[in-house]
Amino acid sequence: MPQKPWLIGVDIGGTFTDFVLLDTRDGRLLNGKVLTTPHAPEQAVLNGIAGLLAQHGVAPEQVRHVIHGTTLVANALIERRGVPTGFLTTEGFRDVPEIGTELRHDTYDLFMRRPDPLVPRRLRLGVPERLRADGAVLVPLDEDVAREKIRALRHGGAQALAICLLHAFLNPVHEQRLAEIARQEAPELTLCLSSDLVPEIGEYERGTTTICNAYVQPVFERYLARLGDGLRGAGLTGPLFLMLSDGGTVREDVAARNPIRLVQSGPAGGVQAARVIGESAGAADILCFDMGGTTAKAALIDDGEPQRSLDFEVSRVDRFRKGSGFPLKVPVIEMIEIGAGGGSIARVDRLGLIRVGPDSASSDPGPACYGLGGTLPTVTDADLLLGYLAPDSFLGGDMRLDVAAAERAIATHIGTPLGLSALEAAWAVHETVNQSMAQAAAVHALEKARRIEGYTMVPIGGAGPVHACAIAMKLGLPKLVSPPGAGVASAFGFLAAPISFAHLRAMVAPLATLDLDRLRAMLAEMEAEGRAMVAEAGVTDITIRRIAAMRYAGQGYQVEAEVASLDRDALRQAFEAEYRRLYGRTEPGLPVETVGWRVIVAGPTPKLELARPRDSAAPSLKGTRPAWFGTGFVQAAVHDRTALRPGDTLAGPALVEERESTLVLPPGSRATVDAALNLVVEFG
Template sequence: MPVGYRVAVDVGGTFTDFVVTGPGGELAAFKVPSTPKAPEQAVLGGLRMLTGAGPAPVPPTEVTFLGHGTTVATNAVIERTGGPAGLLITEGFGDLLEIGRQMRPSLYDLLADKPEPLVEREFVWEVPERVAADGSVVRPLDREGVRRGLARLRSLGVRSVAICFLNAHANPEHERAAAKIAREEYPELHLSVSHELLAEFREFERLSSVVLNAYLSTAMGEYLDRLAAGVAREGIRTGIHLAHSAGGLLTLQRCLHRPAATLLSGPAAALVAAASAAAGVLEGPGPADPPATDLVTLDMGGTSADVGLVRDGRPAVTTARKVAGWPCLFPMLDIETVGAGGGSVAWVDAGGLLKVGPRSAGAEPGPAAYGRGGEEPTVTDADVVLGRLGPEGLAAGRVSLDPERARRAVWDRVARRLGLSLEEAAWGVLKVAGATMESAVRLMTIERGLDPRDFSLVAFGGAGPLHAVALARALGMPRVIVPRDPGTFSAQGLLAARVRTDAVKTLLLTLEPDRWGRGAAARRVLECAAALAEEVAGVLEEEGIPPRSAEVRTVLDLRYEGQNHEIRVALGRLGSEDDIARAVRLFHRRHHELNGYRLERAPVEVVNVRVEGTGRLPGSGLPRARRTPAPASAGAAAPRSRPVYFGPGYGWLTTPVVGREALEPGRWHSGPLVVS
C-alpha cells in the first residue's frame, strides 16, 4: 500500500495539535484552540485548514493514516458525563462497587468520601449463579433471571451493560451464556463482559474496570460517531486510529468495544515519541551521562503536567492505576499527573500560602495574557511577566500575548496579597509549580528505588522545555533532551506508535525452587502463553497487521508464595522452560531492587500471564524532515534579545533569543539563552 499523507491529531485541554507528514517525509505542524464542549469541532476545523487552506493543501483522498489522541474518556469519568450503564452481577454481590476494598480514600481524613459508584444501585441486577474459585459450578445460571434483569435495565433506558460474575476468570461459561442471551434478545445493547476484557482475578478490581468500560461506551460511541461522520464529510476515507493507553494504537471499531483502553489516550503517545526520539540521541562523552534509553519524561501542557518513565527504551506499563478513584486493570503507561500546567491558576489560600493548581484556566478563557477575558494569574502569566515568554506569542503567532494583562493579574491576585514585588511573586509561582513537578518525578523514581541522576529528562508539551532545566537541576539530572517540535510531540508519537492489543489470564500456579522451568506448572504456563499469543495475533490480523509483521511479548506477574502484590517481568515470546527459569531470575533481581531483599529458595507463584502484541503500520515512525506552513496570522517578530528574570541570584539579564529553526546540529550556544 503506498504511503500518502499521515495525519496525527492530539486534543489537549488548551490546544489541539496537528502533525502531518507527506509522501517524501516532509513535515508540517500547527495548533488550533481546543473546543472542550465539543472536542471534535477543533479536530474537524484543523482538518479543514489542512485540506483546504494554506500554500500547500493536503488532498483528502491521499490521507492514508489518521491518528487521534483524545481526553474524552478521561473527562467523561472525571466529570461524570458517561453512562447510564447497567450491571449484571452474581446474586449477593450487588453492593460490591460501594464496598470495594473497605479502605478509606485517605487514612487520616475522617471526612473524605469514596467516589460515587459509576452504576447507580437501581441499575444493578443480581443474577442467581455461582462459580467457585477453582472454576467448578456451585449454582447453575438462572437464565430467566438474566432475561428479567436485561428487561428491567432496558426499561430504565440503559444502553450499555456490564456483565461481571464471581470467578468468571476461572470459568466464564455463565458469563458467556448471559452475554449470548443479551446479544440475541437486545442486539442494540453495548456489552462489557469481564472475561472477554480482563480474564484475571481480584473481583473488585475486575468489576471496577468492566464498569468503567460500560460507563464510557455511550459517551465515547457518540463522540466517535460525530468525529467519523465529520471526517467523512471532509473527504478523508482512511480509518481512524485512536491512541491506546498503553502507548499503541487501536482502530475506531475496536475502541467502540474497549473505550476504557483510551483512558490515558492523551499523554500515552508522547512517551512513545520520547522513547523513539531519545534512541537517536548520541551517548554523552563522559561516564556520568546516563544512557539515552533511560528517561524521565515531562509533558507539560496547558492544564497539567504528566511525568513518565522509560527504561531500556520501553515506556513503563502498569495495570494498577486508578481513574477518578476507581481501579482500572486495563494496561496503561505508568504516568503521574499533577496540576501544574501552563494554565494552572496561582492563588493565595486563607493562611496566606501561595498555591498553584490544580484548577486551570484551560482554553476558555485561558491565562490573562491571552486577552480573552481571563483575570486569574497562571503559570503562563508568570512566564510572561519574567520575560521567559516574549511578544512573538504562541502557536506560530496564532495566540498573541499581552504582558500588561499578565502583570496586572499577578500583581492583583498574588504580589499585593503577599506583600511581594511583581518579580518575586511571579518567581514564586514558578517555584511552586516546579516543586509540584519535582514531587511527581520523585514518586516515579526515588520512591521506586531508582535514582533520578541515572536518567535523562525529556521535556515537551507547550510548557515543558520552559521548566525542564530548573527541574533537572533540582534533582541532579545530568541531561535535558528537548525535541525539535516539543509543542506537538504527543501528536508526533501517534505517527510512531504501533497497533497494540493485550490479553491476560490468571493462573495462580507455584513454581518450586530448583525446578523453576520444569514440571506441570511450568508446562501450564507455556500452554497459556501460547494460547494467548495466538489470540493476540488473531486480533492484530483483524486490525490489519499480518502475522509475519506482528511482534509478541510475554509478561509474567510473579510473587513469592504468600505475598499479595506481584512484580511484572517482561520477556520476548515465551517458548521454552529456560525462558521461565530466566523470568524467575529476573524476578529475584527486580524484587531486590524494589524491596532490598530476595528469597531465592522460596517458591515463586505465577499469578498472571500477559501477552502484548504490536504491529507497525506502513510509513510509521517519527518524522525527520521539516516543512513549516505559513502561520494563520503572523505574531510580532522575535527580538534578538530581551530582558529575562533568572531569580534572586541573577535578577534581570539581557538575554539573546534564538529561533528554534536556526538551531543546527553541532552548533553550540552559551547561556543565558532563550530558544523561541
C-alpha cells in the first residue's frame, strides 16, 4: 500500500479552477471547483487545495504529488503580459517575425489585420553570420558585433532574449556561441535558443515559437515559484508535475524551460479524460466536446488515440480564422475552438443577428447571474432563464444565481433590440451557440477526412453537458456518453496522462539517399535525452515511439507517420499508408523525402478506476422543474446524479444535476447508467 495514496489534479480555466482528489487505494474521486483568481492564479489553486483537503479530512502529508494544467501561457500571449523580449537573428532577417509567410488569412479583406509582433523592430537585431542549407559554416559569427547587439538589447530594456539563426536547426554552433556571449554581457537575460526549443525547418515558425517561449518564460517561472512555495508551505512536499499540450506530463523544472509546450495544457487534459471515459463505455471513436467558461473546443479520438499535430496558432486576431495568429511549432493534441463558453457575452450586431463571444465575462465580473457586478448577457444567463440550471444548487449550493439579473441582462441587450421576450431571447442565444458549434464540429471532421456520424460524443467542462444533447442531435450522432464529474474532467485527465516528453529534430533528405547510419545515431541521441528526462521523474518503465515527417518531393507540407523499422522501404510504406488515409491516393512515381523526426519517450499510462456508486439507496428523483424546449416550458424531472446506480434508466425531458454541471436530456431521449456511472444517452 502506498505511503502517500492521494493524487491531486488542478486545472486553471478562464472562469473556474477545478480540482480532483484521487485515492489510489480504491479509486475514489473527490471533486472541487472555485472561481479563478486572474491576477494571482496560484491563490485559487492554493485555496482550493486547502479547502478540498480540509473538507475530506486528508492530511497534506498524504498527497503523493500534484499535476497541474493551466491557460496561463496562452493568456499571457493573448493579453500581452510577457516581458520585453529581444530577438537576435542572422543579419538581413530581423523582419521575418513581421513579414511572416506573406500568406493572407482573408484574401479579400483590404483591411486585414495580423497580430502585432511581440518584439518591436528596435529590439530585433541581426548579427553577421551565415550557415549553408546543409549546416556548413559559410560566414563565421562576428563576435564583436554580437556583443554590441546584445548590449544594445539589454540597454533597450529587454529582459529575455530569443535567438533564432538561419539553418540553426541543422547546426547550432553559432546559436550556442551567441548564448555564451549573452551570458557574459547580460547574465540577467532569460535565454531561449531555437536549436534547443524547436530544431525544425521553417525560420518563421521557428522564430515565432522561440520568441513566444522567451516572452512568457520569466512570467511562468515566477508563477511556478510562487505556486511551489505555496504548496510546500501548505505541507505538500511531493513533486509538482505539469500537463503538456500533447497529453504528456513533466516535472516543473522541465516545464519552466519550455513553457510554450504548455500552451494547450488544460484542453489536452480534457481530451485525455475523454479517452479514458470513452474506453470505460466501450467507445473507441470519440468526439470530445469541451465547453468551459470561456471557450468550447472539439477533438477527435480515433481508436482510442487522440489526433496530434506539430502546428498550432495562438493570439489570433480573428479567433476562428486560421492564419491570423502566431504559428507555433510545438507538439499538441489537435483540437479546434468551435464556439463560446458559458461566460461568453451575447450581443446583437448591426445586422440584427445574435453573436456570442469571443469576449467573455470570465470570473470577474462574471455573468450577470453571478451577482458579482456583471451586467452583460452570457450563455450561462440564457441557460439559467431556460430552466436548465437551478439558482439554488449551482456549485452544490455554494453560489446562488440571480435569476432577475440574468433576465434583465438578456431582455435589455437581446430581447428589446429584437422585439423578443426575455425567454425567447434566451432560447435564441442558446440555439445560436448550439448551431454554430455543431456546424464547426462537422466541418472539422470533414477536414480530417472523417464522418462525424461515426463518433460518440463525450461532453466535458462545466457547460458541456448542458449543451451536449442538443448539439449531438444536430450532428446526427448515435449516442452520447456523459461522465460523472464532467465539470472537472480536465483535472481528472491530468491524472490519466503518462510522464512523457517529445523531442524534435529536422533531417531534410531524399529517402533514396538518406544516410541511415546518421539517422540511427540522431534518433539514439534523442532517445537518450528523453530517457534521462523521464527517469528524473522516477519512471523506469519506458516506451518509445518514433514518428517521421515526410512528403513527396516538391510539396510544401508534410505528413507524419509512426515507423517501426528504419529501412527505406518501410519508411515509404508508412508514409504512403498515412498519405492514402488522409487523401485517398498516393503518387507511386514521385520521390519521397524526410523533413523531420519526433521521438516520444513515455512512462506507463496510469490505470485509474472510475467512479463507484455510493452505498446510499436514496432515490435520485428530486422533483420537477420547468425547462424550455423549443416552443415553451415543459416539466422536466430533476435527478441527483450522485444517487444514480448502474442499470438505472432516465427518460427525457430530464435534468441530471451534480455539483459541477447539469446534463440536459431533451424530450425523446433515453439515458442508461453503465457500470462506470456514465450516462449513455440515445436519441429517439
